[in-house]
Amino acid sequence: MNRQKGFTLIELIVVIGIIGMLAAFLAPRFLSVQDRAKDAAVKLVIQDLQRSVESYNVENETYPLGQNIPVKSLCDNYLKAGGFVNQIPRNPFTSRPYVDDDRSGKILYSFDDQTGEYKFVGYGKDGRRKILELKNL
Numbered sequence: 362m363n364r365q366k367g368f369t370l371i372e373l374i375v376v377i378g379i380i381g382m383l384a385a386f387l388a389p390r391f392l393s394v395q396d397r398a399k400d401a402a403v404k405l406v407i408q409d410l411q412r413s414v415e416s417y418n419v420e421n422e423t424y425p426l427g428q429n430i431p432v433k434s435l436c437d438n439y440l441k442a443g444g445f446v447n448q449i450p451r452n453p454f455t456s457r458p459y460v461d462d463d464r465s466g467k468i469l470y471s472f473d474d475q476t477g478e479y480k481f482v483g484y485g486k487d488g489r490r491k492i493l494e495l496k497n498l
Contacts, residue, residue: 396485400492402453403466403483407495410435410468410481413445415497424479424497430470432459454486464488 368376410432417439418424425439433449436459440446449458454465465486472479483493 399453399466400485403468403485404493406432406450406453407468407481407483407493409450410440410446410470411495411497413440414470414479416445417443424472424477425470426472426474428471431461431463432468432470433461435470 414424414435420443425435430438436446436449441448451457452459452463452466455463459466459468465484465488467484467488469482470479471482478497480494480496482491483495484490485492
């Protein structure tokens with residue numbers, strides 16, 4: 362009998378099926394790790410902006426005024442002019458500088474002049490889930 366070396370069709374189908382099941386199981390986990398990393402990057406952007414706002418306060422003896430100010434407007438109207446930021450930070454979800462209508466990775470700044478408190482609120486990929494609310498003391 363002449364026996365050829367190689368894999369049978371059944372063996373190949375089984376191996377491809379196993380690889381497919383592993384990919385289906387691991388892909389969602391990998392994607393959620395990416396989203397968590399981007400959430401962490403949004404938190405870092407907020408911390409950088411907080412340092413810039415505190416520097417603005419030291420020099421101007423007031424915090425930037427306004428409610429729900431997006432990152433681009435905060436930087437353009439307050440922080441860039443005094444050299445507190447050099448450029449508008451990049452949105453981790455879009456990999457481009459923040460724009461005012463960003464939904465993913467959105468960051469809003471608010472200042473309450475009655476209490477003297479400001480806060481930054483950062484949102485996740487869907488633009489609804491808060492990932493960080495940072496206030497001054």
